[in-house]
Amino acid sequence: MTVVGLLRKAVAFEVGMWRSLGRWVRRRPDVPAGADAFPYASAVTPVLWTFVVLSAIEIPLVDWLLPWRSARIALLVVGVYGLLWMIGLLASMKVYPHSVGDGGLRVRSGSSVDVSVPWEEIAAVRVRRRSVEGSRTVVVEEEGERRAVSVTVMSSTQVDVELRTPLVLPLARTHGRPVTELRLAADDPAALVRRLRAGLAGHAARDEAARTDAAARADGDAR
Template identity: 50%
Template sequence: MTTPAIPSRWQQAWRLARRLFVYEVGMWRSLYRWVLRRPLVTEDGGASFGYAQAMTPVIWVFIVLSAIEIPAVDLLLPWESARLTLAFLGVYGLVWMIGLLAMVKVHPHLVVPSGLRLRHAATIALPIPWENVVSVSARNRSAPASRTFQYEQTADGTVMSIVILSQTNVDVVLREPTVFHLPKGPTEPVTHVRVWADDPKALVAAAREHLTRSGAPAA
């Protein structure tokens, strides 16, 4: 007796629910670490590089607006049940926005002896060993859209950009096409990864130092 196939729409709904659950857990865990000042442990001899400086003012605007909205709604609505419901949702939304800020604060890019760890929030971590890195360089680029993940086909292969406010400023050239595993599934085989860092020159300098130590050529 064969098990009937699950309709694709239910599979998609299940995957979406699972991604949302993982994201929610990551948000609360990040908030816990941020409030208690417990950063993630990194390898000895490594360094972390933030990428949240540009987006932090935007997130704070939403946090302030959410905080103002809670008492405003309470004053405007005459129905107690509606006020309590919306107050709960408002407080949860406010905490969620603070958690979003915590996620990008406590999950920076890492340059460690084993390689690069390029990250975005709590659910994205791209491990790149030094033997798969040809070069790391700083270059400001504007992305054609605001989506976090973007792909571009070039003569040298596929470029994957992890965008912050439609920009990147660090280019990583890979030695061979690499597939990364994201919450939505595996990426295309990519030969270049572009990210944003608050201090791109410092990240590039640290990466080149590790490349030299590892014996890989630093272009």
């Protein structure tokens, strides 16, 4: 990625943080009308709150210890900014949950990951707890012709979504290469899998009804 691309990504991430903070304050999670939300941030929430509390303690402590006014002001600005940034990171994970609705599954990770998978592209779903190497949010794993993308929380995922055909997802780390499986973290993986299976069954029933209706109309026209 070029320097300009990295800067654009950093700016987009920063803007997303502040928007998330605003949504959190106003209690307006980004969940489509009629969709069910599935959070994923419970494992990382205590860690982030620990950093927030320590930062809040550090700000007045540094201000009290430093004798230089200019340094105190500079570090106060940096400290407050860092505190708000961490709260914004937590907010982004709270206001952008995964969701399941009429169109299928929408996978989120804060404001930086937004992947929609329609029902017709989902072959199977299952609960499977995995540990993922590294600390990146998005990890791509390849095994032969298969390519899996993990959207992790605390280097782990709990739900596997097997795709019907290889699918190109809007994730930079895939470099435009199609993937065959999507893995994601969820606070209640069993509930998410139940909802997805119910949605798949409903989608299959609607498709069958539509085919039956189309066949009936075709038969009527032929007569």
